[in-house]
Amino acid sequence: MTTSGTTAVPAPDILRYTAFSSDPSGGNPAGVVLDARALDDEAMLAVAAEVGYSESAFLTERDEAARRFRIRYFSPLAEVDFCGHATVATAVALAERLGEGPLLFLTNAGEITLDTARGADGAVRATLTSVPTRTRPATDAELDQSLAALRWSRVDLDPSLPPHVAFGGVEHLVLAAATRERLRALDYDFDGLAEVMRRHGWTTLQLVWRESAERFHARDPFPIGGVVEDAATGAAAAAFGGYLRDLDALPASGAFTIRQGEDMGRPSTLTVASVPGTGRTRP
Template identity: 70%
Template sequence: MNTETVTGTSVEILRYAAFTSDPAGGNPAGVVLDAAPLDEAEMLAVAAGVGYSETAFITAGDEASRRFRLRFFSPLAEVAFCGHATVATAVALAERLGPGEMMFDTPVGEIRVATAVDGAGAVRATLTSAPTRSRPAEDAELDAALAALGWAREDLDPSLPPHVAFGGNEHLVVAAGSRARLADLTYDFDALADVMRSHGWTTVQLVWRENELLFHARDPFPVGGVVEDPATGAAAAALGGYLRTIGQVRRAAISIRQGEDMGRPSDLLIDVDPADARVRVTGQAVVMP
């Protein structure tokens, strides 16, 4: 952790790696547990200084009821919801208040998180997403995204049609036909950012299905000023909602392996109930040195 001064206000910033048990893996997130003195411009300045894809800020809360108001900022703008920063914040609070349930009031509504300590003493957090939804991607928006990615329609998995899915944010979901296609990701940063801004997408969720219980994922995030996210909880929730919508949920627990091609492997577990539009996303978070 460290303390920084923003326009005369000292702010303690915690740094966690989410969706991993190894500080060298996962997705780094900044966490500010007391952001009440900060305005939007100051929170954005802190997030830009931290430099991670997102930093979470608790702007109000009550420890007795374990209910907190939570906002998220990338280095460039406020983000409506961020799964990995939510998990990091929940773990940070559980380490201080003890495990149990907590509620976060976010720009996308109430997000309930359950935290528990496993036999090795590690804290795991399970967030319940906002209700998910998914629709087929339109030809024009898909073609623009594929052109920016340098992908062709022939590169895609025909059994997993491209969709735009919501799990707190909008994400374009595109399934690669092979692991090699997913691994070869060199895209036009500015072009993809322009496409995403025009459609209001937060990330592009690129996946490859190894089997019905294991997906590999990569998430370009140029609209946040980041080439790629090594773990994306909101996109994981959106993927669960997408699979529910297209009728391809065979079992409740699905593993997502992300960040491997970046050298920051991450493990996310999603629990999808065919009768519930919400998706539960589980992972660990650990303090970064």
């Protein structure tokens, strides 16, 4: 018989959802723990590492009557202040249990509002509204360090979409490839890019190619989270919407789509709209 001065914490119920795709073989999977009130940081990190997805979400405080929840996100290696696809996954999981309607998530990055509704096919869908976005031009040092780790050069970039650091809850370096072939041939220095990202506080790189004003293709390296690439990145999509707005490059409708995950075999579609007068976007 063994004794201990502490009480064992029951293993949490871990749900697995896929966001930004109607096909389970596409989109970006996320772990969801709807009741993480008994878990400390170390335990949440261990769960995220065990699940192995790019991020898992944990509800650490809950007010079901007000539909208000404190949410935290962990990659297999570290906590992340905000994660779009895990937010959407958690909102769908809650709506399936509590009923559709608005939700409010308190994140490290600020308040995120969500609308959930059931479609004609019976599936629950969730749309988030980001925190206010912002963007600034990347410095020459930031750009040169990133291009070296990516094994790209400046001639690989689209001059009409300049390199920026964009924020939509967390920061992302936005680099636009001049060709679809450049974006497709992604072969980067994993450790080198992770070090660059840690140095500058970036969560992913948002690598894009513009097919048209309304349609982009994207890839998002995520080495600081222990993941080569994200299949669908809602936080980066929100930031990219703000980037296009600030560059006056949004289509007349204010909305566009991003195709992501195609080159890694998990095709995803993210629709992004700018919310007029708020500085926010809805991926």
